[in-house]
Amino acid sequence: MKQAAKDKCISLTLMAVAMSGISGLALITGFIFREGLPIMMKVGLGKFLLSSNWYPQEGEFGIFPMIVGSVAVTVGAMLIGGTLGLGCAIVLAQFCPPRLVSLLKPGIELLAGIPSVVYGFIGVVILVPFIRDYIGGPGLSVLAASVVLGVMVLPTVTSISFDALRAVPRTYREGSIALGATEWQTTRMVMLKAAKSGIVTAIILGMGRAIGETMAVIMVAGNTLDLPRSVLDPVRTLTSNIALEMGYAAGDHRKALFATGVTLFVIIMVLNTIALAVSRRRPGRVGQA
Amino acid sequence: MMRTVLILFLCCAMALAVVSLLWGGRARERTVNVIGSTSIQPFAEMLSEEYHRTWPDRKVEIQGGGSTAGLQACAEGIAEIGMCSRALKAKEAELFHGITIALDGLAVVVHPSNGVGAMSRGQIRRIFSGQTTNWKDVGGADRPIRLITREEGSGTREAFVKLVMAAKDNGADRVVRISRKALTQESNGAVKELVKHDPCAIGYMSLGLVGGELKMLAVDGVAPSPKEVAAGRYPLMRPFLFVVKGQPSGQSQDFIDFVLSASGQLILEKEGLVRAP
Numbered sequence: 001m002k003q004a005a006k007d008k009c010i011s012l013t014l015m016a017v018a019m020s021g022i023s024g025l026a027l028i029t030g031f032i033f034r035e036g037l038p039i040m041m042k043v044g045l046g047k048f049l050l051s052s053n054w055y056p057q058e059g060e061f062g063i064f065p066m067i068v069g070s071v072a073v074t075v076g077a078m079l080i081g082g083t084l085g086l087g088c089a090i091v092l093a094q095f096c097p098p099r100l101v102s103l104l105k106p107g108i109e110l111l112a113g114i115p116s117v118v119y120g121f122i123g124v125v126i127l128v129p130f131i132r133d134y135i136g137g138p139g140l141s142v143l144a145a146s147v148v149l150g151v152m153v154l155p156t157v158t159s160i161s162f163d164a165l166r167a168v169p170r171t172y173r174e175g176s177i178a179l180g181a182t183e184w185q186t187t188r189m190v191m192l193k194a195a196k197s198g199i200v201t202a203i204i205l206g207m208g209r210a211i212g213e214t215m216a217v218i219m220v221a222g223n224t225l226d227l228p229r230s231v232l233d234p235v236r237t238l239t240s241n242i243a244l245e246m247g248y249a250a251g252d253h254r255k256a257l258f259a260t261g262v263t264l265f266v267i268i269m270v271l272n273t274i275a276l277a278v279s280r281r282r283p284g285r286v287g288q289a
Numbered sequence: 290m291m292r293t294v295l296i297l298f299l300c301c302a303m304a305l306a307v308v309s310l311l312w313g314g315r316a317r318e319r320t321v322n323v324i325g326s327t328s329i330q331p332f333a334e335m336l337s338e339e340y341h342r343t344w345p346d347r348k349v350e351i352q353g354g355g356s357t358a359g360l361q362a363c364a365e366g367i368a369e370i371g372m373c374s375r376a377l378k379a380k381e382a383e384l385f386h387g388i389t390i391a392l393d394g395l396a397v398v399v400h401p402s403n404g405v406g407a408m409s410r411g412q413i414r415r416i417f418s419g420q421t422t423n424w425k426d427v428g429g430a431d432r433p434i435r436l437i438t439r440e441e442g443s444g445t446r447e448a449f450v451k452l453v454m455a456a457k458d459n460g461a462d463r464v465v466r467i468s469r470k471a472l473t474q475e476s477n478g479a480v481k482e483l484v485k486h487d488p489c490a491i492g493y494m495s496l497g498l499v500g501g502e503l504k505m506l507a508v509d510g511v512a513p514s515p516k517e518v519a520a521g522r523y524p525l526m527r528p529f530l531f532v533v534k535g536q537p538s539g540q541s542q543d544f545i546d547f548v549l550s551a552s553g554q555l556i557l558e559k560e561g562l563v564r565a566p
Contacts, residue, residue: 055466056441065469129486138435138487140472223440223473234472244440244475247358253441
């Protein structure tokens with residue numbers, strides 16, 4: 001009896017702790033939407049999302065260039081980080097001796113521990129002048145942001161894809177090799193197909209990381225309000241818009257920044273939902289992929 | 290078992306409360322919080338160091354954030370003193386009391402290799418509004434002009450808009466928008482860093498923070514220098530304000546007095562600012 005009461009007490013306490021985490025999420029969501037939605041309605045949802053005029057002092061709030069900026073930077077980051085990350089994962093899972101893996105994998109994961117200001121700083125000091133001097137444009141650009149973010153999403157993409165590849169049953173690989181397929185054929189036709197859902201999840205989580213990154217992007221993207229016309233043009237992303245102007249904003253301007261947050265929140269929620277839906281399909285079953 | 294845990298927990302909570310009370314109380318007694326403009330921040334830090342050296346038991350904490358953020362912090366009581374690098378707007382002047390601690394010029398800066406040395410305010414306005422896009426149109430080399438501006442709400446930006454971008458149009462005041470193509474940086478330091486390395490760039494920043502690595506343009510025929518600002522000849526001039534709400538506390542008044550004293554003003558003058566009139 002006493003034991004049962006104690007159990008109950010502990011489980012209730014743990015439940016309360018877990019709930020406090022969830023309620024934090026609920027509170028933040030509620031607050032962002034309460035602050036941001038009214039101004040979106042006031043300006044008009046279409047105008048807010050599709051107008052290119054952001055002049056907060058004059059009451060004009062259009063975030064279209066920033067949505068384009070966020071998307072451009074994220075796509076660029078995934079082209080660089082996604083490809084490299086997936087490549088890394090394949091090499092680590094398929095072609096590397098175990099001892100080297102135990103050295104390389106923690107190394108790549110260490111990248112995740114470097115603060116984003118440091119990435120931004122390296123970007124400003126090395127990458128931006130390089131692009132300005134050798135490729136063209138102001139240096140602060142979609143390209144610079146994509147490269148910096150690409151390196152930042154590398155650990156996410158690599159370690160999740162690696163785990164997905166490792167989760168493929170040994171028998172698949174052995175069967176394929178036994179049938180006379182080469183290592184590369186096995187990787188391409190069996191392993192990647194079997195681990196597809198895990199890899200898609202890795203890419204989407206990487207995208208979430210890229211689109212939400214702020215500090216490094218502010219430092220290297222240039223933050224203009226104009227629509228970019230090439231990868232060498234500077235852009236402002238949704239996150240940098242919030243961070244740049246948050247300190248000063250009051251009244252409608254402040255609410256419009258919350259509305260920018262709402263937009264970002266919705267984008268990230270959609271990405272995470274897709275990731276969740278994809279990863280629910282059991283990895284390692286070829287038939288379902 | 291449960292009781293011991295509970296008692297332990299309560300003890301911890303109480304200890305924490307007592308410690309935070311003592312600590313907070315002591316901090317409140319000794320520290321004056323000054324928050325605001327990133328243009329004034331480096332100067333205020335120098336002043337606070339000197340102040341602390343002279344009276345080791347008195348401490349002033351300086352934080353950046355921007356002019357408008359400083360005013361907000363001051364209104365909410367987070368800061369005793371706000372720093373503001375532009376004149377107060379009519380609405381703000383009702384709420385706050387501004388004390389001019391120094392005058393600062395706004396320097397228009399370009400890369401040292403740039404051949405252009407002087408411009409009128411009209412030319413600068415046309416450049417920043419995006420009408421003039423090549424250096425050759427203002428007498429320089431055939432290179433595109435790359436604009437660098439500050440973020441919305443920065444005191445430096447607002448002073449620049451008021452002094453340069455406001456034009457008389459048929460007798461009515463009209464503010465021309467800064468071009469959307471302008472790169473936006475969030476501090477004087479970041480603007481300086483960009484202009485220093487980019488031969489096409491033009492930006493604006495606090496005269497006191499320019500240093501020796503950038504070229505400053507003469508505006509309307511007057512080269513920017515503390516002397517010209519003091520004489521009122523250089524057209525891009527703005528006040529640096531300490532802002533208080535109501536009657537300042539003894540501690541804050543003491544720091545303000547120090548800043549306005551001969552030794553405080555001397556520090557500011559040495560760093561390139563102009564004494565408060």
